[in-house]
Amino acid sequence: MIRMRNIVFVAPFPMDATLRFAKGFARLENVRVFGVFQKPPMSERGRTFDDLVAVEDALDPDEIVSAVRRIEAVYGPTHRLTGVLEPLQTPLGVARERLGIAGPSAEVAERFRDKSLMKDHLRAAGIPCARHRLATSAEDALAFAKEVGFPIVIKPPAGAGCRGTFRLESEDELRSALANIRPSPAKPSLCEEFLQGTEQSFEALVAGGKILAHSISHYQPTPLEAVATPWIQWVCMLPLDIAGPDYDEVRRVGAEVVRTLGLDDGFAHMEWFRRADGSIAVGEVAARPPGGQLTAMTGLVHDIDIYRAWARAVVDGRLDAPWNRRYAAATIFLRGVGRGHVTRIDGLDEAQRVVGKWVEEVKLPRVGAPKADGYEGDGYVILRHRDQATLEAAVSFVLNTVRVSYA
Ligand SMILES: Nc1ncnc2c1ncn2[C@@H]1O[C@H](COP(=O)(O)OP(=O)(O)OP(=O)(O)O)[C@@H](O)[C@H]1O
Ligand SMILES: [Mg+2]
The missing domain is CATH 3.40.50.20 (Rossmann fold)
Structure with missing residues (x-):
């Protein structure tokens, strides 16, 4: 039976x-x-x-x-x-x-949720990440900034979508932020050394504590810069070729992170920085499938049913189908200058004419909707191509052609 x-x-x-x-x-x-x-x-x-x-x-x-x-x-x-x-x-x-x-137990889940606990574990294992302090008072945060120097980042210990996350350049800026945030033992704030560099992600599909398959994406620019600059159309790009030695270090660190935090099965979605000198540092890691259309794109670049792949790993503890990278893909998150409600979207016909055949999925901003405050904007376009340079040119074309207006 x-x-x-x-x-x-x-x-x-x-x-x-x-x-x-x-x-x-x-x-x-x-x-x-x-x-x-x-x-x-x-x-x-x-x-x-x-x-x-x-x-x-x-x-x-x-x-x-x-x-x-x-x-x-x-x-x-x-x-x-x-x-x-x-x-x-x-x-x-x-x-x-x-x-x-x-x-995953509650203890394991909490290590992925609570960014302070996460970094305690990562640092104890010798994994590179930002120095941090869970500040329970303004003095605490000021003392931490003195130790590590500006800029620093201040954020909620278990936030999402960059909400309540700020980059602070000076003691004055920190003091005025603290006047609003008012950290306390009941409501602590996480302070972090600012990691300089480009931001990327590492997705791992895990079963029985082992990484079955992985993928890498590039964030353009960092989500924090995108949030702080309300007209930037954020791009998340999955390059065609991730096999080279450039990514060996993140593969090693990714496997260490999964082992250290103790994920047994499911998706690990790690964000990491590459500094100008080539070294890397972990930003944060979640024990769930990635958002931001990253899950869909991970399926698209390997031409697999990514949702069934996740389910297969969780239910049967194995890889549903091999991840052979055949495409590059990118999501452009549609936004524009100004505030208020979406009034019009220009350039769609032109974009359709030039890159339409490489569009895999679209969600258009809805005219009349209030402008979204996140870096994921008011809509998105997912593009896929077998050639990296063509994909990048198509991304630039959409960025320069499609414009959302608000009033
Ligand atoms: N220590 C840091 N140094 C540099 N940038 C940082 C640092 N911490 C956070 N950021 C920036 O802020 C963004 C949001 O921070 P983080 O990922 O910790 O929070 P989040 O709210 O979980 O974000 P999301 O849900 O968007 O992943 C990061 O993607 C990064 O761009
Ligand atoms: Mg994050």
Whole structure:
């Protein structure tokens, strides 16, 4: 008899980007997928999900545990309990431990969530990363800045999307930031030495604590510069060729990071810097699939079903299909000068005419929508090409042609 594996997938809301991951499980053999949502996507019942359970707060470990118990009462034991959202990772770890389900524990999840704890572990293992201090008072932060020198970065210990993250150039700037942030023992701020260099990412698909496959991307410019400069259209590019010795060091460090923080399965998404002298330093690492269209692009450059690849690693502990890099890909995040609401998007026809055949996915800014404040802008274009130089030229063309206006 075939043993069905029950997978419970948790998310507050059934956004399209989130459901892509749940659908990856549904494409595996001998798997039943159950959804736990605040707003269950009832139209997916009998399609992606064998059954759905509604909860009030999907981030509450108690509610996750009781939802899983309700599913188990009808369908039997759970093989894996999972979800892709960053703030879900620790609650999922807590629930796994209480229910005796395999997968990352709360302790492991917390090491990836809490950037101060993360860097304590990384530094103890000799892995290069920014010097840091969890400041519980303004004096603490000022003393740290004296030690490491300006610029420094100040951020929430478990933030996302650059929110509340600032680069400070001088003691005056730091003092005025501290007057707003007011760090305290109850609400500490993470201070970090500023890492100079270009920023890149390293994605690893992990099972049984081993890296099965990896990918690399380049951020152009750094997300922090993109947020600070509201018209910059941020680009995330996956180069065609990552096989060379230029990336040997990040491969070594990436494997060390996964081992040190103790990820057993799933995606590790690490951000790292390359300094002018060629040396590298880890920015941060998350134990979940990457956002920013990076997951989709990782599938596109290898021409694989990346969502099923993630599901396969989590459920069967193996690589679904080999990652042979055949393409370069990039996402251009559409933004423009000004504030207010989107009034028009220029240059689309021209861009379509010249690079349309290499467009894999588009989300256009919606006229009338308020301008988004993040570096991911109001929409995006994903391009893919077999030739690196052609891809780069196409990216420049879109950057110079498509313009979003606001009023
Ligand atoms: N110590 C540092 N030195 C230089 N730049 C930094 C440093 N810390 C953060 N940054 C910049 O700020 C960005 C956001 O920081 P970080 O990744 O820690 O926070 P986040 O809110 O989790 O971001 P995201 O969700 O966008 O990955 C980084 O991508 C980087 O550009
Ligand atoms: Mg980050």
